[in-house]
Amino acid sequence: MVSSNETSHLAACKCWPAIPALCLTLLGGFAGERSAFAQKPLMLQPTIEHNYQTHPYQGQLKADDGQWIRPAKDYASTRYSSLDQLNASNVKTLKLVFTFSTGMTHGHEAAPLVVNNTMYIVTPFPNNLYALDLTKPGAPMKWVYEPLPTPASQGVACCDVVNRGASYDDGKIYYNTMDDQTVAVDAITGREVWKTRVGDINRGESMTMAPLVVKGKVLVGNSGGEFGVRGWLTALDGKTGKIVWRAYTAGPDKDVLIGPRFKPFYPQDRGQDLGVKTWPPDAWKIGGGGVWGWISYDPQLNLIYYGTANPGPWDADARPGDNKFTSGIFARDPDTGEAVWFYQFSPHDLYDYDAVNENILLDLPINGQNRKVLVHPDRNGYVYVMDRTTGEVLSANVFAPITTSRGVDLKTGQLQYVEEKRPITGKVVQGLCPAAPGAKDWQPSAFSPRTGLLYIPHNHLCMDEEDLTPNYIAGTPYVGANVRMYDAPGGYGGEFTAWDPVEGKVVWTNQDHFPVWSGALVTAGDIVFYGTLDGWFKAVDAHSGILLWQFKTGSGIIGQPTTYKGPDGKQYVAILSGVGGWAGAIVAGGLDARDESAALGFANAVKDLPHYTNKGGMLYVFALP
């Protein structure tokens, strides 16, 4: 996550950033700062497959009931719908059916859920939950639930006061509030069933992630790596809201819930109390490692999978060691929370590479053998394919420009950092790719079993760490590095990429002027939906990426598209528009685009965004005429 006081709202958002040694006061800058590349540094680029044959998926996916009850659609996190009314030949006639204004102007990242002919949307702070009746024309509001989180919690959200949505289970809608409460709301009446405080804003904790409900347990995690929090994942009893277990990211084994079942694949992750020993004394207590991203679940193995955020403080020299178990992935037993394996994508993270991105659970042929895998596009620029039973890395291939590492050693599992790109306080380090928000931030991918491709919305950004600037927190001054982000070579800030997880190659990619900060959705009609920061909601061909249809919404899109079968039997597609988040804070927060340091340096990379879009949250729902 991110840092520097003012500017910073972003990152932690998980944000992010860690640019080391300091605190990022991210600065932005002007175009033309490509000088960083004049020296032709090593840069890994994705491989593109030009003669691609579709490889349909052979594994099993959960049957689809036409609803959308959790942000990732299924436990495997595919965001794939078997609805096929919309296809390449008719999608061009897609029409707007109804809209609904949230009345809010911060970033809208949530997925609209559909359960029992009711749509549920969670807004950014103050985290209202709206229920819309899909059986009536125009989908009128049934009720609104207002949790009234304390306004002070806005101050501890790193990267805009977003919320990534709710989950439905057992007649209740579950979600988290910015001020660290998990709530259960009766899906029919809108009445609060329980509300449990699971964190403390006074310790810098906030909550932005969407829960996953597994076997009656509501799994939730905290945000706030920028504020020196101690990260955790917590399971609450879905009926009562009582805390069943809590697994910390760092600290002694008993806190991390590491016991006899813990069998990491690589030796560097084995040993007693690594969550203490891989830090300076006591540093793990404020070491970050929040859990603000996505959780997947394999019912057969009875394991959950989730990533941990970057370590704190930014100054990596202040925390020598691998800083376990930050910037990595845990497999745990959802009943007890016990850790089963762990792998660290970015040991001793130097660049704010949180590992909280989605894990898609698939069965794929790897080197001729069918393997139970998880596919994880990481902030550090590699798509990892891992054996999800053991934690072994089977492949790690480049999906965006990388200069900060040379690859992943598949024998040892170690990321190979580039020494010259190591940030040092007071030293200018240029051409760091990916930038702090990573090759890809939280924005979730989708997988189609029909094409066998993963559809990845992502960033195409690099950054420089420049001179130091004075900063302060509550009366005490310090210095932070100015971080300035800018487009990676090619002159564009984002991409939407179709990725073959078996071959480890790009099949096609659509460039976008801005980072693509929305989620993805793919359907059995072979249509992929996503939105852009300047407000276009797009349908593209799943095989070729060719644009089939687009609609300009009122604000930039950072939400997650979903699709469902309405009570009339028709297929609908829903998206929340409303720019913000780390990437869109320049609009949602009304930042001054001339301030290079705004939004932890992200503002520079999107400085023309205010010319393209304005803030304001609105639901858009489309269908064929």
Place this chain on the structure above:
Amino acid sequence: MCSLFLKFCAGFTVLLSGITAIGQTRELRVCADPNNIPFSNMEQEGFENRIATLVAEDLHAQLTYVWQRMGRGFVREYLDGSRCDLLIGIPSGYRSVLTTIPYYRSTYLFVSRRAQRLDFAAGFNSPDLHRLKIGVQVLEEEYTPPGEALARRGLQGAIVGFDTAGDGAGSIVQAVANRQVDVAVVWGPLAGYFAQKYRGSLVLTPVEPEVDPPGLPFTFAISMGVRKGNVSLRNEVEAILSKREGEIRGILNQYGVPQLPLASIAKSAGEVN
């Protein structure tokens, strides 16, 4: 101990009085930390409160406080968001705001027990540091410059972190007096104010040299800040800072704020920037 409720009411009353004054008198809206002595608090007991009162007097304005801790996003939400117009204490050259001329300059200091006779003449290269437990301030996710200087010398293991905002502000100095740590490296205003309680038994030694190369400064000049573009208020405030220089110095002295000559500010800012 004063209850949160009372503090809240006090703040609310102040806010109301500010609102009623609108229309008759000019209003000066100052953003300040509600609980951060010696800088400011809702009871207006901090030196920044005292200096704000001076400025408001000279502007013939009604002083109104907007209470908010200065953390991440603060300038954007509060100053740029027009909830307040003036910040009393921020580092000169802070990029997100328009800063005035500085009105004091201070430094990080080594705080140790006199009886222990530690020698910090060589700053962070003092051999003594290698066998000590060293308190440093932790700012959310950041280390203060002394924390970084220690890390550069491989002394991370010696660091004991202290959260010095709010109720725990004095804890780092107290920890030296109570022998929880051997030495602490503390920002001047905090060190000076809280060391007053232990008069005589603690020694304060400014960190020297002022910059740990490359580019890590221990001294900072402090200015007031206004919204970018608000040049007229900046100019008015600068005139007051010049005119009231002596009184401001007196207030700072009363709170024990260690001050360095302002003359070398230009040099210091140059190094930082």
